[in-house]
Amino acid sequence: MGAAFATAVGLAAITLAVSDFATTALGRALCVTTRFSFLLFWVTYTGGAxxxxxxxxxxxxxxxxxxxxxxxxxxxxxxIGLFVWLCRISAQPPLSPPVFWFLAIGTIWIYVVALLSIRRLARAIGYLRWRMLRVAGMEYISLTFLLTFVGHRLHGSASGILLYVPFATLSLAGSFLRLTAWASRGAIATKRA
Incomplete structure (x- = not known):
């Protein structure tokens, strides 16, 4: 956890230092840290599959x-810290209210799922409820990343394509892998029965 946090801070600091600490620099730092955290999420999301x-x-x-x-x-x-900073220095909100709330719910799910990783809490709520909450949270988080990467308009620039297409592809592949693994487990369970 510490290494991931320090790496994200380092990536943000380098991005801001190379830029001019303005609103556009914060946007770039948000892009970089979003992609880094997405890669960590992707491994979590697809590991079992x-x-x-x-x-x-x-x-x-x-x-x-x-x-x-x-x-x-x-x-x-x-x-999250970069986004709060961006909101404080921006003349107008960086996101429309529906997009903001959609992403805010995804952020809440991140920390609900993190809390559910506490074994004592997981046992207290019961395996079935724990599993349902965890799956719902992971799928919602995956959807927020998917819509972030797939829903972005590419302006035809090479940097735009490099910033979105590989991550959109990974996001789609992650959902496909999980769905395929779920179907595979179902087929195995059916054969055993």
């Missing part, structure tokens, strides 16, 4: 899902 689909080679990734998830939550704190 990769193990199910591709075997024990991905077992260490699946076992470390909680660690990657907490690292993601820590790194995303930097993103």
């Amino acid at each position: 990769l193990k199910t689909l591709f075997g024990v080679a991905f077992q260490p990734v699946a076992w470390r899902g909680r660690d990657f998830g907490l690292a993601f939550a820590a790194a995303h704190l930097v993103n």
Whole structure:
């Protein structure tokens, strides 16, 4: 968690230092930290699916899902701080109210899922409720990233394509992997029954 947070701070600081600390620089730093935290989320989100689909080679990734998830939550704190800073210095809100609330709910889910990683709390609410909340939260977070990357208009520039297309592809691939793993587990369970 500490390493992920420090890396996100470092990425933001470098981006701001290279730029001029203005509104556009904050936007760039937000882009960089969003992508870094997304990569941590993606490993968390797909680790179990990769193990199910591709075997024990991905077992260490699946076992470390909680660690990657907490690292993601820590790194995303930097993103939240940058966004608050951007809101404070912007003449007008950087996001429309519907987009703001959609992303705010995603942020709330990040920390609800992080809280659910506390084993004592998970046991207290029961496995089924814990599982339902965790899956709902992970899917909502995935949807916020997907819409962030897929919903952005590309202006035809190479940097625009590099900033969005690989991450949109990973986001779509993550959902596909999870859906395929779910179907695979269902097929295996049906054969055993």
